[in-house]
Amino acid sequence: DSQLNHNYTFNNFIEGESNRLARAAGRAIAKRPGGTSFNPLFIYGGVGLGKTHLVHAIGLEVKELHPEKTVLYVSTEKFTQQFIEAVKNNNQNDFIHFYQMIDVLIMDDIQFLSGKTKTQEVFFHIFNHLHQRGNQIILTSDKSPAEIQDMEDRLISRFKWGLSADLQNPDYNTRLSILKQKLENDGIEFPDEVMDYIAQNIDTNVRELEGSLNSIIAQATLNKREITLDLTARTLSKLVQTARKEISIDYIQKTVCEYFKVKIEDIQSKTRKRDVVQARQLAMFFAKQYTKASLASIGTQIGKRDHATVLHACKTVKNLQETDKAFRGYIEDISRKIAD
Template structure:
């Protein structure tokens, strides 16, 4: 067995840090090379869960890193410590992937580790309520938002709490792709009875990325009847998607209607203050000490989602370990500068005012006046909502732009628009268009 040169391994890790992005995990620092022989790099992982993650998500990342470091065609294989010991004199056997199992609960996905803010407060509160009273509070619970904003975190945290409070409850937690594949397999093998029993007798059915039902007509038909059976039996249904029910293409109207029966909660991108809080909590959970200037740097650089914030922490921590340096602003700039992260210039309240006055055809003087007619109040509240969402200004500073209004007025406007857009698709669409116009201009 040919051992791996430490210098070569360091090059592999540095390449992973430079190109890994959101795929990087904190425990990558625990990976150790076993051997490099016959064009195969064997890597030891901490456990089974980490092995499964690497096989499903990081194989290509490490393969390309190994090839870049060696200049040769290299394959990679991930082994646990037990598998490493059991190999003995036998040649390595790479496991063949089995059919995808239901999603296992991630230990990191709990309510205690979720950071709440204006962007996700409704979704978090609804998830907690469902976990305390499954099947009776919000059924179904439909969480939607862009990638990496915490939908899966809340879905699994809700299921975890239900399982803790009701150890005998039957939970089916899986991705929509797995549900589709199980259905196709059941049809092919003539096992529809077993398939229906499996999912229609669950106390909780939680399906991630339900938008993948799109264009699967037979599966939609099956899920429709599964939904009805569970709903009528007061069993909890939790769904997540990257868009609202009405925006999922080629989804049957009767399913759209049923998805809206309970509560549809949208999760937005975190504001600057929420990103700061997320970085503090995620760094603390990983026992990584980040100086305040590094936290502020990352929060201003990575403005998209929680997953990329976690990836940024991992990259900084890994570079610090590989280079044997303490974490400071310069190291953070090196770690995150290797792969440019999408950034935007600061949005100003002036740009928000310009976009809103154009969209709603109102005058700036009216927005800053004491007028309270709906034609003026609504655009003014939209301005305050967008200022709170897109800028770093405090409530008091935002109020100052609108005739010296106090922070409670801004807070009320934020809550009002947040509530209205949940039930008014036209208002939500208008806010989305204004936001796009503002960000495109910065």
């Protein structure tokens, strides 16, 4: 069993500027798995942008065009669990052999190998074996190879051997096409102005686009009402409000502290220790970004500082964000955790 989801096909994967390269590479691979220079194919991008959908589509098309080939989709978490289990039962060799037999191996969310030295090592051997035999490897990640932390250099360098293609936020037209397709599938019609409104306002990712459609449909059904622009606008603004309301300065401090493994008491204190200063500045930066609090109020809540200190913190973070790659990685990680 290839573990492929038959709902995720090329047919219902809307093409747009934001996914053109990754999609085209995927199609080329499906025609000639292992026979292109795209080995591995490394697809990366933020949550909800279609990585999982796209790799299933590739796998399904391989099965269709080359029924004799074995295809396997596996999440990196599952791969890791299986490996741990194999070590426990002392049958690592079976585990390795199983993976080395696969013609097209699709591993989703490879960033989860971060920090897992043993699993990285076993994956390294499987990768080499498959690649040497011209078998196809397809990987996804929420970051580009260069940005993944705590991953062996020899793996990072292999991730770059083939093609890295990113998925970006879909543009307006792509969003509109995605909406139209989802509604058509569900057999529901929305007025054009409503579609336009959703596509204009939900510009983050496809998962949120789908989520907002579902909320609007639920609202209309619950209240036995037509789908109007008014109902849509009110539903979406409620969604945005709840998303905002949940993010408090406390929550931001907690998230930043957990990430850097420093204590909240420390960032509340006067200490100038480097890692604490960094965490404190980031907490201030995120508080400015995610809440409506003033600089003065952020300062009061984070370590009893004045507004100038908060302003300085925001500038420092922005500077580092532009000049320091690792730092940019921290910001993206924490953003994701806060927004989750």
